[in-house]
Amino acid sequence: NAGVTQTPKFRILKIGQSMTLQCTQDMNHNYMYWYRQDPGMGLKLIYYSVGAGITDKGEVPNGYNVSRSTTEDFPLRLELAAPSQTSVYFCASSYPREGAGEQYFGPGTRLTVT
Amino acid sequence: QQPVQSPQAVILREGEDAVINCSSSKALYSVHWYRQKHGEAPVFLMILLKGGEQKGHEKISASFNEKKQQSSLYLTASQLSYSGTYFCGTEHAGGTSYGKLTFGQGTILTVHP
Numbered sequence: 001n002a003g004v005t006q007t008p009k010f011r012i013l014k015i016g017q018s019m020t021l022q023c024t025q026d027m028n029h030n031y032m033y034w035y036r037q038d039p040g041m042g043l044k045l046i047y048y049s050v051g052a053g054i055t056d057k058g059e060v061p062n063g064y065n066v067s068r069s070t071t072e073d074f075p076l077r078l079e080l081a082a083p084s085q086t087s088v089y090f091c092a093s094s095y096p097r098e099g100a101g102e103q104y105f106g107p108g109t110r111l112t113v114t
Numbered sequence: 115q116q117p118v119q120s121p122q123a124v125i126l127r128e129g130e131d132a133v134i135n136c137s138s139s140k141a142l143y144s145v146h147w148y149r150q151k152h153g154e155a156p157v158f159l160m161i162l163l164k165g166g167e168q169k170g171h172e173k174i175s176a177s178f179n180e181k182k183q184q185s186s187l188y189l190t191a192s193q194l195s196y197s198g199t200y201f202c203g204t205e206h207a208g209g210t211s212y213g214k215l216t217f218g219q220g221t222i223l224t225v226h227p
Contacts (some may be wrong), residue, residue, distance in 0.1 A: 007133050031213055038132055042116070042217040043156070050213055058214065090155055100213045102143065105155035 001026050004106035006091050011114045013112040021076040021109050024090030031094045031101065032074040034058075034066065036087040037108075043090065049074055081113045115139055119218035124227045127179070132180060134187040136202030145178050145185040146203040149196075154161045159187075160227045162185060184195045189223070197225045 007022045025032065030051050031090060035043040045058030049068040065077040065086060074093075090111045094101035117138045124132050136145060144163045148156040152216055162178035173190045183192060199222050203215035 014139055033215075035217075042219045043203075045214060045216070048214060052127055059216070091130070099124075100146065100203075100215050102158045102161065103146070103148075103203075104158070 002077075003027065004091075004093055005089055006106035008070045008107050009107065010108060010110045012114065013078075015081060015083065017080070017081050017087050018079050021078070021091075021111075023074045023076065023106060024072050025093040025104070025113060026072065027095070027104065029093035029101075029104070030092060031096055032068065033092040033103065034064070034074070034076045035090045035092065036060065036085075037090060038087050046076065046089075050074055051057060057095075065104075073089070078111075079085070083113050086109065086113045087111060116216055117202055119200075119202060119221050120227070121221060122219070123222040124168070124224070126223070127130075128192050128194060128225055128227055130225075132189045132192060132223060133201065134189075134200050134202075134223070136185045136187070136204070136218055138183045138206075140183065140204075141207045142178075142180065142183050142204050143207040144205040146147040147176055147185075147187050148201045149198045150196045150201065150220075159200075166218050183201075192223075192225045194225050196227065198221055199223070 004025045033048045034046040049055045059110040091106040092103040094103045146209045147159040150156040176187045201221045203217045
């Protein structure tokens, strides 16, 4: 199993550009999550999904959109990138056996907006 | 609301013990603990559920006080490999909170030889 994979690993965007961060998991997990982590800070939940076709906002959803058409994929769309979106983005998945369940994280995408 | 972790940083020598605390102002359903090495993704350590038992392995364990909405992570006889940032994630009871974690700001643990 590859686990959770994310692409790209690094990206530099100009202000106002758009991009999609890709996330795929091969563990058949129902739950998937997008977090952002600013330097020296904790993880902030952007969006999450409890299954294909179902998504909901987290703590910091503004400026982002998601979709979940399959169990495996959970892409994150950034529209009109702003410097405040410079961060490391982690995708995670879990099977909710115990509460939210053990979350498996992807390696992250390091995004810089200039 | 974000849980509060204390202390913010801990420096240890190999073999010493440490306790990291996590406190929430809201009723909790579960508390999760993760460790993150610099430049890497967080890695799961353990989950504690409301009404569940204290968990852990030989040298890393955790407790969950439901009445106080607090959890503590215990690291015993620390090793160099324990260095990293420790995060607690809290899952709140009820409604649309199920399945969502809110992470604390992290505790930086450094173990020296």
